[in-house]
Amino acid sequence: xxxxxxxxxxxxxxxxxxxxxxxxxxxxxxxxxxxxxxxxxxxxxxxxxxxxxxxxxxxxxxxxxxxxxxxxxxxxxxxxxxxxxxxxxxxxxxxxxxxxxxxxxxxxxxxxxxxxxxxxxxxxxxxxxxxxxxxxxxxxxxxxxxxxxxxxxxxxxxxxxxxxxxxxxxxxxxxxxxxxxxxxxxxxxxxxxxxxxxxxxxxxxxxxxxxxxxxxxxxxxxxxxxxxxxxxxxxxxxxxxxxxxxxxxxxxxxxxxxxxxxxxxxxxxxxxxxxxxxxxxxxxxxxxxxxxxxxxxxxxxxxxxxxxxxxxxxxxxxxxxxxxxxxxxxxxxxxxxxxxxxxxxxxxxxxxxxxxxxxxxxxxxxxx
Ligand code: FAD
Ligand code: UDP
Numbered sequence: 001x002x003x004x005x006x007x008x009x010x011x012x013x014x015x016x017x018x019x020x021x022x023x024x025x026x027x028x029x030x031x032x033x034x035x036x037x038x039x040x041x042x043x044x045x046x047x048x049x050x051x052x053x054x055x056x057x058x059x060x061x062x063x064x065x066x067x068x069x070x071x072x073x074x075x076x077x078x079x080x081x082x083x084x085x086x087x088x089x090x091x092x093x094x095x096x097x098x099x100x101x102x103x104x105x106x107x108x109x110x111x112x113x114x115x116x117x118x119x120x121x122x123x124x125x126x127x128x129x130x131x132x133x134x135x136x137x138x139x140x141x142x143x144x145x146x147x148x149x150x151x152x153x154x155x156x157x158x159x160x161x162x163x164x165x166x167x168x169x170x171x172x173x174x175x176x177x178x179x180x181x182x183x184x185x186x187x188x189x190x191x192x193x194x195x196x197x198x199x200x201x202x203x204x205x206x207x208x209x210x211x212x213x214x215x216x217x218x219x220x221x222x223x224x225x226x227x228x229x230x231x232x233x234x235x236x237x238x239x240x241x242x243x244x245x246x247x248x249x250x251x252x253x254x255x256x257x258x259x260x261x262x263x264x265x266x267x268x269x270x271x272x273x274x275x276x277x278x279x280x281x282x283x284x285x286x287x288x289x290x291x292x293x294x295x296x297x298x299x300x301x302x303x304x305x306x307x308x309x310x311x312x313x314x315x316x317x318x319x320x321x322x323x324x325x326x327x328x329x330x331x332x333x334x335x336x337x338x339x340x341x342x343x344x345x346x347x348x349x350x351x352x353x354x355x356x357x358x359x360x361x362x363x364x365x366x367x368x
Contacts, residue, residue, distance in 0.1 A: 002028045007213045008230030010038020012339035015356035018201040027205040032212035042193035046292045049193040059187040060350035066186040072197040075188030080181035084268045086146045097177040109175035134165035150272035189285045230339035246309030250299040
């Protein structure tokens with residue numbers, strides 16, 4: 001009946017379905033949630049676009065991807081400037097001259113570099129082999145203790161020594177007074193929210209919601225020539241080699257009795273003892289003047305079956321297990337695995353779009 005069954009109406013599934021439908025292929029998209037969009041889903045409440053699954057800021061260095069996403073929405077000029085709160089001290093993130101000035105009173109880049117260099121030397125790390133060593137060698141002990149260790153260990157539920165170094169390299173370190181959280185050339189928030197983008201992508205194809213692939217996989221497999229699966233790859237193979245590790249989050253949405261709760265879209269809580277990692281105040285993504293405000297606290301937790309797997313934990317052990325699943329996946333000629341869960345990779349939205357377009361390209365090549 002269909003050329004493709006697309007399991008998952010998140011960004012990967014939506015880009016794939018959009019491109020394939022444009023090329024004349026019939027796609028059926030299913031999602032076990034009651035809405036489209038996966039984790040980029042936004043819902044309007046009190047005139048505010050609420051990012052129901054955590055703050056989503058679109059950013060990319062790739063002109064092609066920026067032009068691509070701009071076909072589906074107009075983007076505002078929002079630049080993510082995160083404030084970090086450690087006890088009652090506030091610091092600017094990412095690590096930049098404002099952070100260094102507040103922490104050490106240094107004024108010039110040369111003074112800041114000298115301070116970091118001294119702490120780096122003291123730590124004595126030559127080749128960083130984990131997140132703690134990477135952080136110490138990038139920014140020194142003071143920043144590590146106040147702004148990284150507590151946040152990281154509650155976010156990932158492991159000592160920073162047991163985490164891969166690449167995670168902390170996501171954050172820029174710069175010697176200018178620039179609080180932009182990202183280095184990318186292009187950045188913004190879609191006017192109208194992310195859900196509208198995915199709605200546009202899925203316009204031409206059939207979508208069934210509250211439809212879990214695993215509730216009747218034989219039926220679903222029988223409906224299409226090929227399957228694109230964007231759920232958990234280990235679940236697809238019945239966890240036959242054991243469970244991959246994920247991190248889950250609990251989102252607590254509140255409407256405090258004020259029109260401006262924290263004066264910024266994102267405030268990180270970097271002490272270990274505060275159980276949430278950050279508070280998002282959604283109206284500030286769109287410079288909103290609504291009379292109410294909505295905030296979301298993000299509580300990280302160990303993933304267990306039945307919970308949403310928000311983050312793959314890409315350490316060596318899990319990556320090795322994933323490679324075993326990948327071997328099984330390579331033998332499944334009529335199934336494609338895509339997205340953050342299907343590829344078990346910590347990807348941002350721009351990476352997901354890029355990967356989905358590569359996947360479409362491969363499909364078209366094979367069809368020739
Ligand atoms: P998902 O959005 O997870 O979609 C997969 C879909 O598959 C889901 O809707 C799920 O319900 C469905 N599904 C799974 N199993 C089944 C099944 N058995 N049957 C039917 N349906 C199924 N990226 C950025 O670029 N900028 C940011 O600021 C940013 N912030 C983030 C903050 C948080 C808290 C998180 C968790 C992620 C963030 N990301 C950010 C990453 C971004 O969310 C992902 O890159 C993107 O949403 C991944 O899309 P996807 O389609 O791969 O996965
Ligand atoms: N991080 C930190 N302190 C912060 C913010 C981030 O130590 O205040 C670390 C933490 O380990 C986190 C990583 O940097 O997992 C990447 O941060 P990012 O904001 O990119 O995380 P995401 O938005 O993907 O949750």
